[in-house]
Amino acid sequence: MGHRLSKIYTKTGDDGSTGLGDGSRVPKDDLRVEAYGTVDELNSFIGVLRAQLAAVSSPVPHDLDSNLSRIQHELFDLGGELCIPNFILVKEHSIQRLEQELDHMNEALPMLKDFILPAGSLAVSYAHAARSICRRAERHVYSLSQREDNISPLALQYLNRLSDWLFVAARHISREDGGTEVLWVKSE
Structure with a gap:
């Protein structure tokens, strides 16, 4: 296990640098x-998203919360x-598991014929926001x-x-919650 922090502030980043896991220092940007x-x-x-799902009145499928919990651990990795x-x-089996879960969630959903907006219930909106943050993370990792x-x-x-998993999860949450997806209407 890593180092235990007895003091949260170290003052080592006051100069605009931060430490990487190997001990080297880089600028915070x-x-x-x-x-x-x-x-x-x-x-x-x-x-x-998990907190919002736990707060809704309709029951959230247990596998969705447990999958999100596992994903949080994988993201920490x-x-x-x-x-x-x-x-x-990150291991190949984590990617394969996401694909299997994607296929499983997608089976019960109607075929997508139109673009959908990142809107709906609060939980659906949080899932879409998480998806867009994930895309940003992907862009940063690609650049790196x-x-x-x-x-x-x-x-x-x-x-x-x-x-992709988060997009399908947003659709899945919308269906489970009895909501409808907000379809994009092209501007005139």
């Missing part, structure tokens, strides 16, 4: 910090992977992978699949 920081933001937002150069934690050759392609695949 470094692309690597932006990548794992956005993964952390995504993880936090999935926590908000991904953040650790991005924080420590040349360190790999173009600069450094030590970024595992599985990290990008995981985020790509997760954003």
Whole structure:
């Protein structure tokens, strides 16, 4: 296990730098910090989604909450992977599991014929917001992978699949909640 923090503030970042997991220091706006920081933001937002799902009156399928919980742990792993150069934690089986869950959730949904807006109930909206944060994380990790050759392609695949998973989860939550999807209407 890592170091225990007895003091939360260290003052080492007061100069605009931060420490990576390998002990090296980089500017706080470094692309690597932006990548794992956005993964952390995504993880936090999935926590908000889970809290909202727990607060709704209609029962949330247990597997959705347990899957989101597992995803939070996987995102923490991904953040650790991005924080420590040349360190790999994301595994192929995590991507395959997302694909299986995607297929399972998608089976019960009607075929998508139109674009849908990121709207609906609060839980649906949170799922869409998490999806868009996930896409941003994916863009940052891609940019980092173009600069450094030590970024595992599985990290990008995981985020790509997760954003699809969150989109389908938003549709699934809408159906479970008895809501309807908000379809995009092209402006005149």
